[in-house]
Amino acid sequence: MSSSSSSMAFRFPPCAIPRPSSVGSATTLVPLLRPWRRSGTQMERRLSPVAATPFDLSPPPIDHDLAESMVGAGAKVSDDGVVESYDNDDEALDAADNGLAVVDLSHFGRIRVSGEDRVSFLQNQTTANFECLNEGEGCDTVFVTPTARTIDIGYAWIMKNAITLVVSPVTCQSITEMLTKYIFFADKVEITDITKQTSFFVLLGPKSNQVMEHLNLKDLDGQPYGSHKHYSINGMPVTAGVGNLVSEEGYSILTSPAAATTVWDILFSHGAIPMGANAWERLRILRGRPAPGKELTKEYNVLEAGLWNSISLDKGCYKGQETISRLITYDGVKQSLWGVHLDAPAKPESPILVEGKKVGKLTSCTSTREPGYFGLGYIKRQAASEGSTVLVGDDIAGRVVNLPYLAKQRPLGKK
Template identity: 75%
Template sequence: MAAQRLVTVGGPTLPIPSVTSSPCRPFSSFRSHRHHQSGAFWKRKTPTKILISLSSTSSGSKLAALPFDLSPPPIDHDLLETVTLAGAKVSDDGIIETFNNDDEALDAADNGVVVVDLSHFGRIRVSGEDRIQFLHNQSTANFECLHEGQGCDTVFVTPTARTIDIAHAWIMKNAVTLVVSPETCQSIIKMLNKYIFLADKVEIQDITKQTCLFVLLGPKSNQVMEDLKLGSLVGQAYGTHQHFSVSGMPITIGVGNVISEEGFSLLMSPAAAGSVWSTILSQGAIPMGSNAWETLRVLRGRPAPQKELTNEFNVLEAGLWNSISLNKGCYKGQETISRLITYNGVKQRLWGLCLSAPAEPGTPITLDGKKLGKVTSYASGRKESEHFGLGYIKRQTVSEGDTVTVGENVTGTVVEVPFLSRQCQPTQSSGS
């Protein structure tokens, strides 16, 4: 029997049923509803208590996957209204840009806990009997060695192994859910559909607008999960995910996120987003907008499409070793990757740069007047004097701690960045 746990947001306690109970009935504290195959979506007038229903987590048992209702919710996405009333700046296309606390949020990412709305990132659902083999052949990770409830990072590349994007994948009971960058979602969907042949039992769906995505990160994120009675995920392998219910609506929570192996990702219905957001904030998390998130991305060294991930650089130059299988057989880009490894053909690599002043992407990086590479991303730090960048530099020309010149007179110190320093080059005999 599913266990039920209450997380207090404020207001009276309501006997909200889990999705494993009989069909939901409206309460006076809810307005407008419509029943769906997997339950009911509700719009809440005021925050009450959130009921989280967990499938059995006993040793050796499998969590039963809760099916997602992929039809659009019958209500407006009220999360943006909630954060706007709280003082957040929201762009015309619905992206939360800032909560006017960027420095505080960046500090919390290093020393506390932050929550970020990444609902503008793409979500792709790959279903059908051949979905695992299909993704196995179309990207760099070994999907055939994964099981339900596990996950991984994989890279979509061109036939010559040039990078398109990193995807964060969850292996679910009836589908694989991919989280991709907002810039690449539609092009990846188009590319995947192009490679589905008549005999393939594969279906590609864009579920971005039918779902919301939050990221929780920082050294205190584990404590937040414990306080929410979700400690069963703490300490699990990267990509491990479980399905829960919030007020009768499905939510999937996974270990890690698109920027770090630490922290958690939360995928849910837009109808649940406001309540989940308020609950996380009530546990002490600091909200972070997309402006600070971009700064954090650069500081952590996570490559991004149209910047570090372009047709100019291959997947090995980007250093994405944790996403690559060297022995899984034929897949798109595999021949080029194998040749680059065999003949030591990787000509450049991605580094972090501590800069003495701002530097625009595209600015050349030189040493003793000789061009070594170029800057691909720039971000200012929490102090006016802090400047940081990412850039590709020719291999065997610099080491960590070396000083280079960026542009005409900006000094740059070459440094390792957390995201890339955790990438571990696999051996040919590994099962990755």
Template identity: 65%
Template structure:
């Protein structure tokens, strides 16, 4: 494993008051110092709003400035692809263990960030995706699914409701498609603007059972224990940063959205507090083991949102929206014929392989990965309901045995409440 050069973070040294960068109000300043190997100190200031209303006086819209985050990651042993994706730190098994027992930090800056603004933005997204945006307030958030008119899946988005915009975080492969689709549905009188701010921002995910400890050390305890999607604005080393509960990779942990100019400092600080870096190779392995569907694998025009099991992102009571008629019909007439499942496999299998049960075709493998230390095999696939019970033995391809297994992400999905506010 590559040795990471990490700065040692001292605890917060002082709490004073200073004007907010965004609205001139007086906010608490939290400062801390980071020592490097040459005993020099850098002093960082972490400023946050003193009340929920103050925290939403500004919106995250930083300028497109150059940054040295990828240089910092490369210098620390990270392998970065030509298109700027952090692929590996040569520590995949260690990072997967840290997700279970410690804390990992993942650079998700190659994922898409879409800013939806304008007076009609809430109503617009309410009609275009599966979640109930009209029941959310500033500072809250949710997951929502982009679907076709027949409820076929496009992508899962993590959304934040801000004062002047809604921020959507989506998969790297769907960002452009989603922007084009949203622009297509903006009519002449609609007050909606769609902006791609992916290259103007950086995005980190902090995940694992020790995530709360790191937030406490950074004096961000006000987010611990808050509902999924809750987010607040801060200032780190003079740069804006928004921190939210949950992320694109885990319901637990936190998301950090920031200006590129401050990203390297944030990254170094998280490593100095004990976060283990995780690259995209280990992240893909984690995604499959956790059972989270992804575009071009489990999310496609072949499968609808209910077959994908994305119940936590769907509202049944919000009125008309894209895909609603199909979703309602599937539920009313028990039309869900197959579902996404985990599979413990006896050997390596190719995605796209046929899944059979008692000699009959019942589904298709959509994703495959090797387990930790390359000692096991795991996959995801769609299987017809009659063969999809946990513990059933199926055959993948010609002769690979598979046992239907429960996966954490899908096991947390529950049919939406009939409460009108859901």
């Protein structure tokens, strides 16, 4: 078989990213969540339909008190304003698995890509197929180097007049600068960092659907990952979407800063357990979502990271596509990202050994709720598989396991 026919055998079907049959637009009549009021001993919520309005990207008011609400809930806040912990990390992790947890990820980057050419621009600059997505849909996309080495995963929402990208706090500035650099003279594209002008929360846990139903937002239940709709809370715009960065379940909520306190208080009143950044990092590792500077670096390509759902080979040329096509055609992926249950804590960068030979490297490590430790690491393809015993560092025993986040990725040829 020729190389060209081999390539065809491995190509993605057109528009591989799933799409919902219908998604509301920014002008759809949606419920207005008015302030809670107490009637007897019961909390009541009054709803009325209004048309959602575009985001007001003005700075928050002087009396903005989201931080005050969080500190009142026990938040420990870093000097740069990130809620590190509520001194409840294990409880919050349990809620993410069995109940309802909420995380303020407002320190994560939000980038707004607008202008007539925004779709074709991102089509060329990232790995996902934006041209097969409609307003109200979304996807993950990967920012890569020209040789398909990983930079970051972007969680994208296709809105009426812009595409909103959520990225890591450590890459937001560099990605904004990189995208701006690739705007040519005739391109009708604008790149805006809206991180400080918006707030971003995620809901985790099996009870997420229940709270969305209580808030009269149940129309997102059952929609594909990335689907989102616009709502209004007390006349202020809120966008809610399916997925929470670490899984396809749960929800993400984007608000103006003026609405953030109201949204947070409503979620808290429904029993959501607040989770800080430290517990979120533990959850990221336990779920297996790659992170910039750890699993996403210039050492690893996008296929080694296992990010198959974010890749298209049917959309024409884009940055990194030639390398990705060759890796698929010639089965050139040499290592894969795995989870490792560990008997003791291990330092990132520690070698992973099988029968005394180095077969990989640990990239992240954290403690588990039960006594024990868990890490992420890249391991050569033929060296280990699920259940294999490895040695990390000099003397730390480990067992290789699949990762929840990567388990739903669909490599070519697999259903």
